[in-house]
Amino acid sequence: MKKTCSIFALILLLAMSLCTPALAASEYGVIYDETDELGSATLTMQGEQTLPELSETLGIDLRVDVLTQISYDSIADAAAGIYARYGYGYGEEREGATLTILMEPQDTGTYAMPADGWCVYANLSEERGSSQALADVIRTAVEPSMAQQAWNGEDITMSAVALTQAVYDMAQAAEDYILTNCPPGAPDPEVPEQPETPENPEPGGAGEGQDPEPDSVGMQYVFDISDLLTYEEWEELETQAAEISNRQHCGVYFALVDDFTDYGDGGVYEITYQLYHGSELGFGKDRDGIIVLLSMEERDYAMFVYGEYAEYAFDDFGQEKLEERFLDDFGDNDWYGGISDYLDACDEFLTKASEGKPVRSSPWPKVGAAVGISCLMAGGICFLLLRGMKSVRQKKEADAYLTEGGLHLTQQYDRYTHTTETRTKIEKESSSSESGGGGSGRSGKF
Known part of the structure; x- marks a missing residue:
């Protein structure tokens, strides 16, 4: 017992x-x-x-x-x-x-x-x-x-x-x-790889010169659902985004999808922030981060910024300036170049924010324009007043105040000289500011 x-x-x-x-x-x-x-x-x-x-x-x-x-x-x-x-x-x-x-x-x-x-x-x-x-x-x-x-x-x-x-x-x-x-050994001998020389079969598995499977490691920062990047391009961008996110303590993400409507109801901006929250993206307790989504079906685009620090680094003006750094690349279907420029710009903006010098609009151009307009208006008024003033000398004879020959009505006619043609350039649809999802951003076409 x-x-x-x-x-x-x-x-x-x-x-x-x-x-x-x-x-x-x-x-x-x-x-x-x-x-x-x-x-x-x-x-x-x-x-x-x-x-x-x-x-x-x-x-x-x-x-x-x-x-x-x-x-x-x-x-x-x-x-x-x-x-x-x-x-x-x-x-x-x-x-x-x-x-x-x-x-x-x-x-x-x-x-x-x-x-x-x-x-x-x-x-x-x-x-x-x-x-x-x-x-x-x-x-x-x-x-x-x-x-x-x-x-x-x-x-x-x-x-x-x-x-x-x-x-x-x-x-x-x-x-x-x-x-x-040291790649893994050959597969099960019951399923040979049919080598050219049966007497000396080569070991199988992924070896030198063979690319690893693209889905062997999940996407965490750059989501290429549309398969527009090569594996090498994606891997380089994913590594760059991960390094920036960890160093700056702010998540930097990018997504390429075929059609944003496959992911839910609403516009491209709403789908973007739903994906951000649904995937639990962001860094720190405030989940600071920024994500850009491109939808290929109708060439829709959205940017979403979330978290106090992220919105400090990318305010409305900063988002507009950030957009100017990469959106044109996508208009030319340069996916790798556009994402690379986006990541570089995010790194630059976050660095400036960490130094207490975030990207902001300068008031001096507006002040200078206001001062210039004021000076032009004042100068124009003074010029008109000066033109209206004539030297005055009193005349003794009343006819001195009449023009020679009296008042006459003269004949007037029009003669055609030329035609002025005005053309207006048609601009592509621009992005506009958005809000919702607890953050802010932009959306439009690319």
């Missing part, structure tokens, strides 16, 4: 030690969050779809662990210990990589990451390459998202956004490294 109780107690303790990771896995998949404060729709998609699908493609296990306490001497020891204890890893060699973050509880009820409170752990077989090299590549990619200001406990929303970006960067870095240096 005593032996039976001991076994039952051991089983119970083992179940309790494993229940937390199991619960986390049911919500976030391979992303484990002990704080229960960092979740979002995007993070759930990353944990349940992006990382598992990429792990299957690359042949390595990709996981993220956010802990609130550790019993190890360091976060690095904790990462290695958890990897071994919970059987992380893909295949017989248990290959994989993990991002481990320590978030300590604060007196304010939130969580903060201590200095050096995160690490990347990797395990690769000797046949595939260096575990340390893979860990270093992922660490370099993730490091910008682990800035202390995003994890200091003051704004847990900022930490959640940083975690989402870190997961994206981790997936991208792992994919690039594995496909370049």
